Amino acid sequence: MSEERLSFQAEVSRLLDMVAHSLYSEKEVFLRELISNASDACDRLRYAALTQPELSADDPDLKIRLVTDADAKTLTVADNGVGMNREDLIENLGTIARSGTAAFMNKLTGDDKKDVGLIGQFGVGFYSAFMVSTRVEVLSRKAGESQGWRWVSDGRGEFTVSEADDVARGTRVVLHLKDDEGEFLDEQRLRRIVQKYSDHIALPILLGTGDDAQALNKASALWTRSRNEITPDEYKEFYHHVGHAFDDPWLTLHWRAEGKIEYTSLLFVPSAKPFDLFNPDRRHRVKLYVKRVFITDEAEGLVPPYLRFLRGVVDSEDLPLNISREMLQHNPMLAKIRAGIVRRVLGDLTKKAEDPEQADSYAEFWENFGAVLKEGLYEDYEHREQLTKLMRFRSTGAEGLVSLDDYIGRMKEGQDAIFHITGDDIESLRRSPQIEGFKARGVEVLLLTDPVDEFWIPSVAEYQGKKFKSVTRGGADLSRIKAESEPEKDQEKPAENDLGSLVAAIKLTLAEAVKDVRISERLTDSPVCLVADEGDMDMHLERLLKQHRQLDGGAKRILEVNPTHPLIRRLTDLAAKEGAAAGISDIAWLLLDQARIVEGEPIPDPAAFSRRLAIVMEKGLGLAA
Numbered sequence: 001m002s003e004e005r006l007s008f009q010a011e012v013s014r015l016l017d018m019v020a021h022s023l024y025s026e027k028e029v030f031l032r033e034l035i036s037n038a039s040d041a042c043d044r045l046r047y048a049a050l051t052q053p054e055l056s057a058d059d060p061d062l063k064i065r066l067v068t069d070a071d072a073k074t075l076t077v078a079d080n081g082v083g084m085n086r087e088d089l090i091e092n093l094g095t096i097a098r099s100g101t102a103a104f105m106n107k108l109t110g111d112d113k114k115d116v117g118l119i120g121q122f123g124v125g126f127y128s129a130f131m132v133s134t135r136v137e138v139l140s141r142k143a144g145e146s147q148g149w150r151w152v153s154d155g156r157g158e159f160t161v162s163e164a165d166d167v168a169r170g171t172r173v174v175l176h177l178k179d180d181e182g183e184f185l186d187e188q189r190l191r192r193i194v195q196k197y198s199d200h201i202a203l204p205i206l207l208g209t210g211d212d213a214q215a216l217n218k219a220s221a222l223w224t225r226s227r228n229e230i231t232p233d234e235y236k237e238f239y240h241h242v243g244h245a246f247d248d249p250w251l252t253l254h255w256r257a258e259g260k261i262e263y264t265s266l267l268f269v270p271s272a273k274p275f276d277l278f279n280p281d282r283r284h285r286v287k288l289y290v291k292r293v294f295i296t297d298e299a300e301g302l303v304p305p306y307l308r309f310l311r312g313v314v315d316s317e318d319l320p321l322n323i324s325r326e327m328l329q330h331n332p333m334l335a336k337i338r339a340g341i342v343r344r345v346l347g348d349l350t351k352k353a354e355d356p357e358q359a360d361s362y363a364e365f366w367e368n369f370g371a372v373l374k375e376g377l378y379e380d381y382e383h384r385e386q387l388t389k390l391m392r393f394r395s396t397g398a399e400g401l402v403s404l405d406d407y408i409g410r411m412k413e414g415q416d417a418i419f420h421i422t423g424d425d426i427e428s429l430r431r432s433p434q435i436e437g438f439k440a441r442g443v444e445v446l447l448l449t450d451p452v453d454e455f456w457i458p459s460v461a462e463y464q465g466k467k468f469k470s471v472t473r474g475g476a477d478l479s480r481i482k483a484e485s486e487p488e489k490d491q492e493k494p495a496e497n498d499l500g501s502l503v504a505a506i507k508l509t510l511a512e513a514v515k516d517v518r519i520s521e522r523l524t525d526s527p528v529c530l531v532a533d534e535g536d537m538d539m540h541l542e543r544l545l546k547q548h549r550q551l552d553g554g555a556k557r558i559l560e561v562n563p564t565h566p567l568i569r570r571l572t573d574l575a576a577k578e579g580a581a582a583g584i585s586d587i588a589w590l591l592l593d594q595a596r597i598v599e600g601e602p603i604p605d606p607a608a609f610s611r612r613l614a615i616v617m618e619k620g621l622g623l624a625a
């Protein structure tokens with residue numbers, strides 16, 4: 001077949017344009033990326049060869065080789081891994097194959113300076129080769145196939161693919177270096193780069209060919225070394241490689257389990273949120289090895305979904321090497337390893353959470369992954385109590401994050417529930433009318449903004465014998481709680497009878513639009529608010545479900561009126577006068593719409609709302625009778 005000329009996917013062209021023109025200072029990371037790809041390719045071949053030994057039989061010692069050619073000004077990164085055929089080359093090196101690169105593209109701001117910084121943060125894999133090259137040539141032959149292929153591009157919109165003869169199994173990436181990138185021909189420089197970024201790679205990385213080749217790395221899997229021989233930098237680079245991440249690990253957990261089951265784990269909790277944390281598949285990314293052989297990074301059941309922020313490897317001594325990925329899931333050994341991982345990770349998180357000196361650091365973790373960890377509250381009954389202690393909340397009672405134990409320690413006399421409110425953001429929750437009465441009495445309210453909060457609360461239901469209670473549902477029960485100082489406005493309440501007439505008049509007007517109208521205990525500043533009835537769904541949950549089209553309709557609300565508010569007091573006077581009830585009809589509707597607006601709910605009849613508002617304003621300005 002003759003040479004085929006193909007165009008890069010538009011996003012790749014954009015990316016390459018940025019990469020080629022970037023003044024990114026650490027261009028040397030291209031080598032880390034290419035070595036990382038070569039190592040992954042060898043891992044994949046080793047796995048495939050477990051069931052098809054013939055794939056690697058002719059050249060079984062997997063390795064990575066760097067070769068320089070000063071005359072041609074080329075640096076070659078070669079591996080004898082799984083290789084690529086024509087389709088693989090087009091798919092992998094012509095489109096945005098990795099979700100990480102796609103995430104990178106989504107983050108682009110258009111501001112060159114900022115975007116170049118993102119190259120470092122995300123890494124751009126293979127394409128980083130164009131930071132230092134005028135032309136990149138890839139020669140590859142896939143294991144099990146006889147035809148070799150050549151892929152060539154100058155990174156400007158197009159690449160070519162053609163058949164190539166005498167290509168060894170695996171992949172050779174030949175970089176034709178830019179004039180001013182000659183430093184990457186210098187052996188000392190290459191050695192330092194490999195030691196800096198790729199020393200943890202478990203395969204030999206050799207410099208040169210034949211007998212003169214020198215080993216540049218230790219070539220033993222990092223997790224098999226003992227902890228005291230590994231530097232923080234080595235852990236970090238390994239985390240970058242294994243987690244496809246570019247932040248620092250927030251926590252590094254490295255342990256060997258011995259006894260009935262044996263495995264080594266090297267796991268990391270990232271310090272930045274991975275972009276795919278909330279993908280619907282909720283998959284973890286921990287790689288499973290068996291006796292140093294990479295098996296899969298999709299071992300369902302190895303890590304529970306609520307710990308999916310973990311990155312790293314687990315290397316089992318007990319699982320059979322020839323286990324198929326499909327059979328893995330049902331292997332009881334895997335469940336035991338998972339139990340060990342959960343115990344260890346939760347144990348270490350607990351230590352961090354309980355250490356007052358680590359409060360800020362734990363808060364960082366919580367901001368990143370709290371919403372994910374909370375899923376464990378309804379998915380992992382066995383660890384519920386431990387998870388509950390790990391939880392942190394924003395609240396009306398303190399500036400920073402509070403734990404449930406903090407909350408309980410501050411509960412008021414007569415208070416028997418943990419009060420909370422759920423919504424989309426902290427600031428609007430802080431302004432919610434429903435929490436006014438609680439604040440006035442010094443009763444703390446937890447402010448919850450993660451959608452998952454709507455699901456764990458009904459499932460957990462209580463902590464230390466105290467029930468969770470939403471302040472936007474049912475009665476407020478505030479009168480039973482002994483306040484430090486009774487809210488002053490209480491004395492200004494109108495007489496019960498008169499209030500009763502007002503409530504009856506509003507009820508009559510609003511009729512079917514509300515479930516009930518009640519005198520509020522929870523309002524101090526706002527005239528009205530909406531709440532859900534005791535047995536009904538929380539209002540925020542109802543809104544969430546409607547947004548996701550999982551609910552039509554919904555329950556009617558209760559309108560609560562604040563008897564101490566001047567507006568309500570004046571209305572009470574009006575309603576008490578014989579025959580005046582009809583006069584408050586517009587105001588009653590406006591109060592309901594106002595409560596809806598504050599709640600963030602749509603007004604069902606905006607035209608009627610503006611008509612009534614105009615009438616009331618006209619009256620206020622003395623324009624109408």
Ligand SMILES: Nc1ncnc2c1ncn2[C@@H]1O[C@H](COP(=O)(O)OP(=O)(O)OP(=O)(O)O)[C@@H](O)[C@H]1O
Binds near residue numbers: 097100171
């Ligand atoms: N040396 C290689 N041998 C075999 N396949 C390779 C090699 N280098 C790249 N590939 C293929 O090309 C794909 C794209 O590579 P690229 O470096 O852009 O992303 P990635 O390796 O998937 O992601 P990351 O850089 O985060 O590891 C790889 O997923 C792999 O399938």
